[in-house]
Amino acid sequence: MGKISDNLVSFGCGGSLINKYYVLTAAHCTSKPDDILFVRLGEWDTNTDPDCMNGVCAPKVQDIKVVDVIRHKFFSSDEHMKNDIALLRLEQPPILSRYVQPVCLPYGAAMSLDFTGNDTIVAGWGLTEEATTPTMLLAVQQKVYDNSRCSAVYAENQINVKYSDGQMCVGGIIGKDSCNGDSGGPLLWTGSFEPTISARVYLIGLVSLGPASCGVYEIPGAYSRITFIMNWILDNIRE
Structure with missing residues (x-):
C-alpha cells in the first residue's frame, strides 16, 4: 500500500486482491484515507523490477x-481492534497473470468453520528478527x-484484549510471527470445502494485532476473521 507523508x-501494510476492483486490508492501516495513493500488485523483491529467477521474469509491478x-x-481503534477491516477500491482493474490473481474467499460450508487446529500461512514484508524490513x-x-x-x-501477560467472534487466535511460536508492517496482510488456508472441488488457497484472516515484541514470547496474535465479516464485504463491493 503506497502512502504519502x-x-x-512510503509503503506500509499488506492487502489481498479479492476481485478486479477491490483489495482487502486492515482498517487500522487506513487511519488517514487521503494519504493512501495506490496499491502495488505483483511485487516479490522490492529491490528489483521485474523480479527474475533462473532466467524467468515476472511482469513489472x-x-x-x-x-x-x-x-x-x-471498527474500534482501541486495543481490542474489533472489525479491523477495510476495502480499497481501485481506479482500474489490474492485468491478471500467474503472478497477479484474486484470492479465493470462503463460502458455503466454510462459513461455519473456525479453522481451529488448522495450519495456515501468513505473508508480508513486516519486520524480521533483526528488526529490519526485508526486501x-x-x-x-x-x-x-x-x-x-x-x-x-493475554490475561496471564496482563494484555488488555477482549477477543470477539470476529477474531482468530493464531500463532504463538517463538521465532515465527507476523510483525510491524504485516498488518492487513493475508492469513491463507489451503484446502477444499466440497469433495468435488480440488484444493485451493483461501483468504481466511487478516493480520490485525499482536504482542509488541514479535515472535519473542509464546503469545499468539489476533487476526480478523473473514467469515465473520463476509456479509459486510459483499454489501460494500460493486462493479
Missing part, C-alpha cells in the same frame, strides 16, 4: 490508484487456536 511516498477507502463502520516477500506457517487460548495467554 511529508511529501514522501502494477501501481494502481486507490479511489475509495471503505472502513467497517464498527523479499516472506511467509511463515502458523496454527489456528481456539480463542480461549488467546484470552488466557
Whole structure:
C-alpha cells in the first residue's frame, strides 16, 4: 500500500486482491484515507523490477490508484481492534497473470468453520528478527487456536484484549510471527470445502494485532476473521 507523508511516498501494510476492483486490508492501516495513493500488485523483491529467477521474469509491478477507502463502520481503534477491516477500491482493474490473481474467499460450508487446529500461512514484508524490513516477500506457517487460548495467554501477560467472534487466535511460536508492517496482510488456508472441488488457497484472516515484541514470547496474535465479516464485504463491493 503506497502512502504519502511529508511529501514522501512510503509503503506500509499488506492487502489481498479479492476481485478486479477491490483489495482487502486492515482498517487500522487506513487511519488517514487521503494519504493512501495506490496499491502495488505483483511485487516479490522490492529491490528489483521485474523480479527474475533462473532466467524467468515476472511482469513489472502494477501501481494502481486507490479511489475509495471503505472502513467497517464498527471498527474500534482501541486495543481490542474489533472489525479491523477495510476495502480499497481501485481506479482500474489490474492485468491478471500467474503472478497477479484474486484470492479465493470462503463460502458455503466454510462459513461455519473456525479453522481451529488448522495450519495456515501468513505473508508480508513486516519486520524480521533483526528488526529490519526485508526486501523479499516472506511467509511463515502458523496454527489456528481456539480463542480461549488467546484470552488466557493475554490475561496471564496482563494484555488488555477482549477477543470477539470476529477474531482468530493464531500463532504463538517463538521465532515465527507476523510483525510491524504485516498488518492487513493475508492469513491463507489451503484446502477444499466440497469433495468435488480440488484444493485451493483461501483468504481466511487478516493480520490485525499482536504482542509488541514479535515472535519473542509464546503469545499468539489476533487476526480478523473473514467469515465473520463476509456479509459486510459483499454489501460494500460493486462493479
